[in-house]
Amino acid sequence: MPGAIHAEGLVKTFGEVRALDGVDLDVPEGTVLGLLGPNGAGKTTAVRVLTTLLEPDAGTAVVAGIDVCENPTAVRRSIGLSGQFAAVDEYLTGRENLRMVGRLYQMPAREAKRRADELLERFDLAHAGDRTAKTYSGGMRRRLDLAAALVVRPPVMFMDEPTTGLDPRNRQSLWEVIEDLVAGGTTLLLTTQYLEEADRLAHDIAVVDHGRVIARGTSDQLKARTGGERIEVVVHDPAHIPVARAVLDRHGHTGGGEGCTVEQHTRKLTVPVTGGAKLLAEVIRELDAEGIEIDDIGLRRPTLDDVFISLTGHATEPGDEPAAGTAGGAAHDAATGAGGTGTEEDDR
Ligand SMILES: Nc1ncnc2c1ncn2[C@@H]1O[C@H](COP(=O)(O)OP(=O)(O)O)[C@@H](O)[C@H]1O
Numbered sequence: 001m002p003g004a005i006h007a008e009g010l011v012k013t014f015g016e017v018r019a020l021d022g023v024d025l026d027v028p029e030g031t032v033l034g035l036l037g038p039n040g041a042g043k044t045t046a047v048r049v050l051t052t053l054l055e056p057d058a059g060t061a062v063v064a065g066i067d068v069c070e071n072p073t074a075v076r077r078s079i080g081l082s083g084q085f086a087a088v089d090e091y092l093t094g095r096e097n098l099r100m101v102g103r104l105y106q107m108p109a110r111e112a113k114r115r116a117d118e119l120l121e122r123f124d125l126a127h128a129g130d131r132t133a134k135t136y137s138g139g140m141r142r143r144l145d146l147a148a149a150l151v152v153r154p155p156v157m158f159m160d161e162p163t164t165g166l167d168p169r170n171r172q173s174l175w176e177v178i179e180d181l182v183a184g185g186t187t188l189l190l191t192t193q194y195l196e197e198a199d200r201l202a203h204d205i206a207v208v209d210h211g212r213v214i215a216r217g218t219s220d221q222l223k224a225r226t227g228g229e230r231i232e233v234v235v236h237d238p239a240h241i242p243v244a245r246a247v248l249d250r251h252g253h254t255g256g257g258e259g260c261t262v263e264q265h266t267r268k269l270t271v272p273v274t275g276g277a278k279l280l281a282e283v284i285r286e287l288d289a290e291g292i293e294i295d296d297i298g299l300r301r302p303t304l305d306d307v308f309i310s311l312t313g314h315a316t317e318p319g320d321e322p323a324a325g326t327a328g329g330a331a332h333d334a335a336t337g338a339g340g341t342g343t344e345e346d347d348r
């Protein structure tokens with residue numbers, strides 16, 4: 001498979017830490033795999049192994065039909081990696097940077113120029129194309145970095161938290177660029193802490209925690225696995241939370257061992273249920289009989305956030321920058337610190 005990613009039994013330890021503890025991954029050609037996981041789960045390490053920046057202690061990986069350990073140079077020619085920020089030259093303009101990447105990959109000068117213009121336009125950088133990269137804000141640098149990774153339209157792309165630190169508008173336009181790319185046949189492995197991003201872009205999702213894949217499937221499959229619907233109640237008076245909780249606990253399905261969760265500050269209680277609208281009506285009657293005033297109540301399908309919480313025990317922390325690595329990963333990791341200075345484009 002020229003465009004597929006296949007990994008088996010990947011292990012990578014850093015001293016005591018098993019960053020990868022036997023990871024298997026499969027990304028069929030032309031599809032998007034979303035790699036989800038809390039901070040420190042091993043996502044960046046997996047990307048670094050698959051992009052030949054790091055050698056695994058054990059296991060095998062074949063990217064674009066080439067073994068990453070046997071022939072890293074050939075793998076590098078077939079892939080794009082966003083986050084190669086060190087490849088962006090501060091003293092060149094945005095346009096010059098992109099043209100240089102094209103020339104490095106032996107693109108004819110005219111095509112490199114055309115591609116640079118096209119990408120500047122796409123990433124909303126046309127107005128700044130003739131300014132040196134060192135004058136760019138964090139968000140602009142990130143976009144330039146992503147554009148640089150796309151100059152040669154590689155058959156396989158890796159993106160490690162591509163939209164962390166982007167404002168919603170830029171995130172939206174990046175999603176469109178990614179969708180175009182995938183429609184054109186590119187295979188993509190994407191890590192993200194934004195579950196909405198995985199929901200929208202990924203055909204398949206692998207959830208990693210402590211260096212292992214703990215669940216995989218489509219977004220819908222994972223949601224279905226997390227179990228039916230949820231009843232969500234907002235009580236008017238915080239003093240009523242314990243009684244409301246007792247009512248909900250009586251009706252929650254206990255399949256996943258999950259009971260009712262309570263968010264004190266919003267007075268919101270959530271419980272996974274099976275039984276739909278009929279059960280909802282019953283819960284309303286019982287809350288009413290207990291004299292509990294309700295501000296809001298409803299039935300909803302589980303979100304990917306629910307899936308994530310029930311699998312890993314905690315919510316994602318979008319906005320946390322990917323962990324910085326060692327020298328070997330410096331080219332890659334340098335990008336992640338780029339948005340740190342609080343520019344107008346940082347959305348959190
Ligand atoms: N170069 C390194 N040296 C030592 N420990 C590392 C290094 N890179 C990653 N780790 C550790 O490996 C684990 C996985 O890290 P990482 O792959 O960056 O996770 P994620 O990208 O999912 O946040 C973490 O515990 C991290 O601290």
Ligand SMILES: [Mg+2]
Nearest residue numbers: 043044322323
């Ligand atoms: Mg990371």
